[in-house]
Amino acid sequence: MRLYLLALNPTDAVTEGFLPAAARLGLDVTVLTDQPDAHRRIYPETEVLECDVRDFRAVITRISTHHRPDAVFTNSDHLQTQAALAAAYFDLPGKDWRATLRCKDKAEMRRRLSAAGVDTVWSAELTEPAALDAPYPCVVKPREGVASEDVVLVDGPEDLMTRSKEILERRPGSVLVVEEYLPGELFTLETLGDGNVRHVLGGFHTELSPPPYFIEERLTFVPAHPEPVVEQVLAQLDALGVGFGACHTEFVVHEGRARIIEVNYRAIGDQCDLLLARLLRIPLFEHILRTHLGEPLPADLGARRDGAARLEYPCADRAGTLVDAPRSTDLDVDGVRLTYRPLRSVGERHELYMTNRDYLGVLRATGPDQRTVDRVVAEFLAERQWEIQP
Known part of the structure; x- marks a missing residue:
């Protein structure tokens, strides 16, 4: 085949x-x-x-x-x-192209969710710098962007004018989305469906860099979100037409209300998918490919729910050349399996991007309980250094 x-x-x-x-x-x-x-x-x-x-x-x-x-x-x-x-x-077999477009186009996603009556977020589109009469603070981002690239919080019309001008100079011809800031804790929901059956694989609690940027610095596995939260997120995915193959959904929860930030109609990235397959002990990648071959998913994936996991992304804090950094490492410490992979080579020079492009490496950790995982991860990071010289 x-x-x-x-x-x-x-x-x-x-x-x-x-x-x-x-x-x-x-x-x-x-x-x-x-x-x-x-x-x-x-x-x-x-x-x-x-x-x-x-x-x-x-x-x-x-x-x-x-x-x-x-x-x-x-x-x-x-x-x-x-x-x-x-x-x-x-x-x-494949995804509905209308659903993929709704997910990729963040403005269309907002319109669709509002029209379906599941969530309404104030938003507007910009093709040139402008000072809008908006409910500040707002988030400005590329309409079809990914990975926190050019996503920034703005606190007023002048700030919006400045930031949108900077982004459009970097991305000529792009369209920006400006939308109200949604407060709450940031989580993800990972799903896998074949068009008839949809499995919820769990999700992550995401910790971000300080505002005004939104760099994902740490993710902790959540075996099961509260059922009312899952129901709200799935209802929004249904409104978008999402249900085939893998989907990675980012959402915030505030006072019990779950609101989607963005939908990535694919498997979660930045090596979280590799960790998820190991943690759940399922052939995750095979399952995803099988759906695209037209094979139905089993009613029970047999996923394990008794493990804990965390990912850490050491980030550059300045522009310059990376002169010292840990090498690729695999360790087992106190029942915790650690996998560290560098994402930037020693000798490389980079600017400071204030996005996921500032990642120096990724540390994946799985173990029997969260307290042990957190301790082992903290010790691993404390014993290593990443040195950047101007």
């Missing part, structure tokens, strides 16, 4: 998750990407074809002139609609 996997830059999810899972399923994989050399360097044994994957017409043409497809899949935020349209063209 032939799987076409759409990708932009190489990611850990594809390299360590989906490609090994496809091999275990016995699938022939063809990667379609606009960055073929980068992918061939990482997995030279996999067929990689150059394609303008942002254009669904180019994707359909590339597939139709190659081998017959059995599945078209992507884990990229930017390519969900293209993959959904290509799958529909070839009469293959």
